Amino acid sequence: MAKKKNELSRRKFLSSSVGAALAAASLPLLKTGSVWGKPAGAKLKVALVGTGVRGSSLWGKTLIAKYSDVLEMVGLCDINPKRMEYAKNFMGAKCGTYTDFKQMIEERHPDTVIVTTMDSFHAKYICMAMRMGCDVITEKPMATDEKMTQDIIDTEKKTGKKLIVTFNYRYSPEAVRIKKILMSREIGDITSVDFNYYLDVYHGASYFRRWHAFKQFSGSLLVHKATHHFDLMNWWLSAEPVEVNAYGILRKYGYNGLVRNVRCMNCPHKSTCEFFWDITTNEHYMNLYVKAESEDGYIRDACVFQKKINIWDTMNVQVQYHNRVTMSYSLNAFMPYEGYFVGFNGTKGRLDARIYHRQPWKIPSLADFRITHNFKKSKTSSIKSGGSGHWGADQIMQDRIFRKPGPDLLRQHAGSREGALSVLIGIAACRSIEQKRPFKIEELVKI
Ligand SMILES: NC(=O)c1ccc[n+]([C@@H]2O[C@H](COP(=O)([O-])OP(=O)(O)OC[C@H]3O[C@@H](n4cnc5c(N)ncnc54)[C@H](O)[C@@H]3O)[C@@H](O)[C@H]2O)c1
Structure with a gap:
């Protein structure tokens, strides 16, 4: 009975205009068949x-060990x-190493290239790999x-x-639970969303110690980090962003510090700086x-x-979607605890979700959910804990990519369109902050 109800909800979802549009979109799976269309026994x-x-x-290590x-x-x-040589041993890889990407592709003829460089080089390698x-x-x-985004879309189409x-x-x-609740339409049509993401003084601070602290490398946290959050929202709502307005400011890190040094390792303020971080205690990081x-x-x-440092640590973004849903989003990078709160306002009620990633008090659960129907009582549920590797998500995703290509009932696979629509909210937010005006997505890229 429950199964029948779910199927009906899904059919109802798919018959809505957005659901139909999504169902019609091609799956971003690379190739169908056993594993990516390779003949039996042939490895990717x-x-x-x-x-x-x-x-x-x-x-690297996980891929080689498990697949x-x-x-x-x-x-x-x-x-x-040097990093590559250490990484090769760490992964247990037997293959050749290259500092020249083109030479690697010409000599090794890979079917698929995995891009895990600093963010600002993703587009260059994605496009080169597809052209080759x-x-x-x-x-x-x-x-x-926006230019890199357009290049990827055009190159994918061309090649x-x-x-x-x-x-x-x-x-x-927790993301899957939210998606299923929204797909069930239990709280009716979604009209607006409140989404607040908190990075704590450990994880949040880590972005300001690395290349991520510079817009030219990461696009800022509105791109590097918030791409995850904007993608979740686009996916949860099955909607496409149309217009973005944003504010951003640097209030804690960078020039706000009263004392500074080049790095923590030899810092004269070690004993007094609350952000002192001792990399020498981490052997892997020392080697890498x-x-x-x-x-x-x-x-x-x-x-x-x-x-x-030229990124913001305090950001507020408003997004208007094609189906009139509006979202208010905030990202703060020096909070005492880490996680997110999201509230979906629907025509029949509201869904509240509180996700606790790290906090200085005893964590009651990974996530708490509350569904409140208009004029009725609330019902609550929770998820006690997640697995390792982003709450178990990394492994499920790799399995789906390399072993179980479908069926994709929740439409979790993401391709260039999903990649573009999520970064474009962040890029539009950056342009909005810089130029002090709302930005339309169509001003940036033609998808
Ligand atoms: N999905 C997730 O949850 C998740 C988690 C962590 C990192 N990431 C992503 O993985 C990527 C790598 O992050 P990281 O934490 O490993 O960073 P990292 O700094 O440890 O690694 C980046 C590597 O890229 C190399 N590199 C930089 N410029 C290059 C270039 N032009 N050509 C070739 N190599 C170059 C660097 O030498 C370095 O080895 C980032 O894009 C990041 O957003 C995703």
């Missing part, structure tokens, strides 16, 4: 560009040869500005190659970054109070 040839912490772990029966790592590329005949899997954000954007948050248990500094000068434990 994969090359990786960007052998930093994410590349060497989820897309070697269906794929083969045929090449690694990074601009830092490869499909691509990219970490988020797909691109950091016929396919792109997967790895929005792992779509696979986390500190021992590779001689090659590119990249300092992984840079001071969060560097004067040249």
Whole structure:
């Protein structure tokens, strides 16, 4: 009976204009069939560009350990040869290493390239790989500005190659619960959303120690981080953003600090700075970054109070969607706890979800949900805990990419269109802050 009801809800959803439009859209799965259309027994040839912490772990060590029966790592590329050599051993890879991407593709002929570099180089490698005949899997954000976004869309169209954007948050248990509640239409048509995301003084601060602290590399947290959140919202609502208005300011990090040094490791303010972070206690990071500094000068434990930091730590964004839904979003990067609150206002009631990622008091659960019907009582539910790797999401997503290509009932797979629509909210928010006016998505890119 419950199954029948769900099927009816799904049919009802698909018959709505947005649901129908989504169902008609082609699945962004690279190829259908066993594993990506490879004949039985043939392995998918994969090359990786960007052998930093994410590349060497989820897309390196995990991939090789868990999926070697269906794929083969045929090449690694990074601009830092020392980091790449350490990463290769860490992953247990047997393939060749390259500092020249083109040479790697020409010599190793991968079917698929995985892009896990610094954000501002994603578009360059995505487009090069597609032009050289490869499909691509990219970490988020797909691109950091409007020109790169347009290049990817045009190159994908021209080459016929396919792109997967790895929005792992779509696979986390609380995000899936929210999607199912909204698809059931229990609270009617959604009219507006309140979405507040809190990064804490550990995780939030970490962005200000790394390349992420500079717009030219990360596009700012409105692109680098919020692409996850905007993608979730686009997916939850099954809607496309039309117009964005935003405010952003730097209130805690960067020039706000009273004292500063180049980095934590040799800082004279170690004993008094509340943001002191000791990288020497992390052997993996010492090998990956500190021992590779001689090659590119990249300092992984840079001071969060560097004067040249040019991203915001306090951001507010309003988004209007094509179906008249409006969203108010905030992102704060120096909060005492981490997680998010999201409230969906519907014509029949409201859904509140509180997600606790880290907090200084005992965590009651991973997520609490409350559905309140108009003129009636509330009902609550919770998810007690998630798995490892972004609450279990990383592994589910990799399985879906490499082993279980469908059916995709919740439409969790994301391609260039989803990648574009999420970064474009962030890019439009940046332009809105810089030019002090609302920005229409269509002013930035033709999708
Ligand atoms: N989905 C998630 O939850 C998640 C989590 C962490 C990181 N990421 C993404 O993974 C990517 C990598 O992040 P990270 O934390 O591993 O950063 P990192 O700094 O550890 O690694 C980036 C790597 O890119 C290399 N690189 C920089 N410029 C390059 C270039 N022009 N050509 C080739 N290599 C270049 C660097 O040398 C470094 O090894 C980022 O795009 C980030 O957004 C996603």
